[in-house]
Amino acid sequence: MSNELEAFLEYISVTKALSKKSVEAYKSDLSQIEETLAKPLITLESHTLLSTLSIYKNKRTLNRKLSSVNAFFEFCYKQHFSSQVTKLKFAKIPKLLPKFLSYKKIQEGLSLIDRSTWIGQRDYALILFLYASGARITECLELSRGDIEGEWLHIRHAKGDKERIVPLAKLAKKEIDIYLNMSGFDKEFIWCNYKGSKLSRISAYKITQKYLGVSPHILRHSYATSLITGGADLRVVQELLGHSSLLTTQIYTHIQKQDLKETVEVCHPMAKERL
Incomplete structure (x- = not known):
């Protein structure tokens, strides 16, 4: 060396x-x-x-x-070891659209869950929560009961040690409350396994994979995509996701453009004409 x-x-x-x-x-x-x-x-x-x-x-x-x-x-x-900087150009990588699920597809997966048991209710509430909050799975699993205040979610263990507060849909909060009451565990953290210990990343992955066929992170993409295609401002979505740079959030605008293109192709009479 x-x-x-x-x-x-x-x-x-x-x-x-x-x-x-x-x-x-x-x-x-x-x-x-x-x-x-x-x-x-x-x-x-x-x-x-x-x-x-x-x-x-x-x-x-x-x-x-x-x-x-x-x-x-x-x-x-x-350090003056060389008189000029050698800077090599990076290879161009085509931008890949993030995979996401429609709300209809998520509802179809939720309908498969047996909610008569507390484990089933937990799975149901977890999937709803991930889609309703856009939280990363690590942020989700670190949540304590006090982090949900009414219709607001306080994410304290965000990436880069940053905190953020995001609104939480009433339905997600309602299903979490039902799950907590059914579980019977009196723990500070929200998401438990069958032993009452904190739910692991692997277990969370198995839950979303079982009912939706995707990883938990796809629900974060689905959350962002739903907001963007619904007309949400890009900077608002950036804040909700906890992205440090707007460039990271901008990938979802490609989905919006694709959605607009498909709408024109279906609805505009000239789009169906052939030269």
Whole structure:
């Protein structure tokens, strides 16, 4: 391993205080290049690097490698190890529309649940809650009873240690109350397994997979999609989802455009004409 690479790894570990996992990822990406070419990374030209990394056909994997290389060369420039910054362009990845379910499809899944037992009622309430709140599953499972105040939900364990308050549909709150009364558990947290312990991510995944055939995160996408196609302002949706950047939320506008396109194709007489 070259001296420059060792200095970079020490920098991101000590000065930047990145996690051990992140440091190991950088080390793996960059040392692999040096070992393959048997040369210090700092001496390599852009075309050599691109040729070496071209073996990665998965564009997301390739971009991760390129990101590591760019971070290394930026560090070298700032430390005066090199006189110019080598910046490699990322591979273009086509934007994929997030998968989502319609409210009708969610209702069909809910109709399959036997709500005569508290476990069934829990599953019913959980699915309704995820669709009504747009909460991430980690945020959902960390909720305590005091986090629901009337028709408002206080999400305290959000991504990036941020908090937010979002409205919660009356129906979701009603079904949660029924589930809590049926369960008989007097726990601070809301979502319990059959033993009365906190529900796990795996269990939550099995619940939504069983009745809807999707992961819990798809219900978050469904929540956002319903709001956007219903005419909600993009910045309001950003706040409700807890996105730090509007760019993250903007992917849902593609769904809105697709919805508009399909409406025109179905309803406008000229859309059916052929040249």
